[in-house]
Amino acid sequence: MDMDSQLLNYPLRVLVVSNEITNTEALTNASKKLGLSEIYFDFCQSLDSAFKELYQKSYCVVLISVRSLYVISLEKCIELNSFKLPVIVFGSGKDSGLFSNLKKIGFDCHIMAEELNANFYIQLLERICSKAIKHNQVQKEVVKKLALDNHLTRKTLDNAPIGVVKLGSDLKIIEVNATIARLLNVNRDDLEKIIGRPVLKIFSGLNSSLFTNALNGEKEHFENYELVIDSFNPSCRYWDIAIWPIVNAENQIANIMMLISDITEKMLLAKQREDIIATLAHDLKTPLIGAQRTLESIVAGSLGSLNKDQAMVLSKLKQSNHNLLSMIKNIVDVNRYDSPDLSINFNFELLSNVVESCINDLATMVEEKNLIVKFNKLETETKIAIDRYSIYRAIFNLLDNAITFSKPNSSIIITHTSNEAYASLTVQDFGCGLEIDDNLFKRFHQGYAGKRTLIGSGLGLYLTKQIIDLHHGQININSQIDSGSSFTILLPLPIQNGKETKLLSL
Numbered sequence: 001m002d003m004d005s006q007l008l009n010y011p012l013r014v015l016v017v018s019n020e021i022t023n024t025e026a027l028t029n030a031s032k033k034l035g036l037s038e039i040y041f042d043f044c045q046s047l048d049s050a051f052k053e054l055y056q057k058s059y060c061v062v063l064i065s066v067r068s069l070y071v072i073s074l075e076k077c078i079e080l081n082s083f084k085l086p087v088i089v090f091g092s093g094k095d096s097g098l099f100s101n102l103k104k105i106g107f108d109c110h111i112m113a114e115e116l117n118a119n120f121y122i123q124l125l126e127r128i129c130s131k132a133i134k135h136n137q138v139q140k141e142v143v144k145k146l147a148l149d150n151h152l153t154r155k156t157l158d159n160a161p162i163g164v165v166k167l168g169s170d171l172k173i174i175e176v177n178a179t180i181a182r183l184l185n186v187n188r189d190d191l192e193k194i195i196g197r198p199v200l201k202i203f204s205g206l207n208s209s210l211f212t213n214a215l216n217g218e219k220e221h222f223e224n225y226e227l228v229i230d231s232f233n234p235s236c237r238y239w240d241i242a243i244w245p246i247v248n249a250e251n252q253i254a255n256i257m258m259l260i261s262d263i264t265e266k267m268l269l270a271k272q273r274e275d276i277i278a279t280l281a282h283d284l285k286t287p288l289i290g291a292q293r294t295l296e297s298i299v300a301g302s303l304g305s306l307n308k309d310q311a312m313v314l315s316k317l318k319q320s321n322h323n324l325l326s327m328i329k330n331i332v333d334v335n336r337y338d339s340p341d342l343s344i345n346f347n348f349e350l351l352s353n354v355v356e357s358c359i360n361d362l363a364t365m366v367e368e369k370n371l372i373v374k375f376n377k378l379e380t381e382t383k384i385a386i387d388r389y390s391i392y393r394a395i396f397n398l399l400d401n402a403i404t405f406s407k408p409n410s411s412i413i414i415t416h417t418s419n420e421a422y423a424s425l426t427v428q429d430f431g432c433g434l435e436i437d438d439n440l441f442k443r444f445h446q447g448y449a450g451k452r453t454l455i456g457s458g459l460g461l462y463l464t465k466q467i468i469d470l471h472h473g474q475i476n477i478n479s480q481i482d483s484g485s486s487f488t489i490l491l492p493l494p495i496q497n498g499k500e501t502k503l504l505s506l
Helices: 003-009 024-034 047-056 066-070 074-081 093-104 118-159 179-184 188-194 208-215 264-299 308-338 351-361 363-368 388-405 448-453 460-470
Strands: 012-017 039-044 061-065 087-091 110-112 163-168 173-176 220-229 235-247 253-262 347-349 372-376 384-386 411-418 422-429 474-480 484-492 495-497 500-502
Touching (some): 012 118, 024 118, 061 118, 093 110, 163 179, 173 188, 208 253, 351 363, 351 384, 388 422
Parallel strands (some): 061 087, 087 110, 372 411
Antiparallel strands (some): 411 422
């Protein structure tokens, strides 16, 4: 397309900043002469008023008097350039020095004329059209590139394994990627139907509290979030969810972004592994118990007296069998207490009775290391609401650890106290001690001492804390390397209401 045909068909809106150009009739005549039927002019007397127009309307070109531009500050010149519009500066030969200075800061399109006659207006309009057409071609390339970039971005998002949801500050859905269809068990064609709807209506399994921090300008991350997707085949799913706010130029929350990763298969595989281990552990427990009783009987002399070497070998074998049995029991119990179908029975019991049962069951280990176990009982004891087997397992684990890590010929002190709210039980040893950190009560965690002895599954303390948490209690630790450890469990006392004593409120 040549210049003439482009000038005839290209609509233009020009912003004129000048006190000199007031002859609109001259501009109209020049436009007709060039065949420009769609050219429009807005006039401003100053650059400040021009900025108001530029922020409100779209222009192809800015036409400005050199004297109007020269008298303003450098900051205003930079602001004018920031609009990325062609700027044509006009003036007379007397202003050549001004043109030279303006060229240094980016204003390099000039028209110089001694008087504003018909030829000037023709030249002016041709320059306007030339600049506008070139600017339009650049804009088209930019738009084309943006469209291509958007297409590639959209393609990437739609093929990403992670669901992406864009929300308004009112938590209504603005945009989603194709992966959301799979997460919601719907067809891709149905995704258009959820646009504009509240996110909590579409993702009905989500809790509104998930978005509280994001609406307050904070990021949030939720792992292993369990929910049921409403579909023709309702199923339990597990998601990792990241939520964060998008803030606008006024520092206000404009949007909320949500990324969703489906980790259901990973969770199910982990559950299957745990079930397999729990089943194997349960099946191993019975023969191990039988072996333990047999070894205890032999060591006790039921098959005849043993010499020193035989007694030592069988004692070590019995100890190893005991350690293995403890690990198996912990694995079985961890699986039990992790189960959502867990059922425990609370009854009023004396805590001292449970402690004495643990001491009796571990008496052989105590004797073999020549330890002294001292139990400081309460003179007057109140029954507390507990699940006896569970609390037995928790105390047994603490006492078993104390025996294992105690130095031979040392002591273990068990202290039972109470106040108005809690019954307290402390198990203190004077063994190797352990390092206290945030991982102490996590699964499979073993301190340096535990790793050094090469026994244990790292589940004992995890299981103990599970049990104490189920009883709405607390567990605290005080330990020093090479000086020993003390574990204290606090269990809530029953609520006295007149003559009525109530169990724990679960």
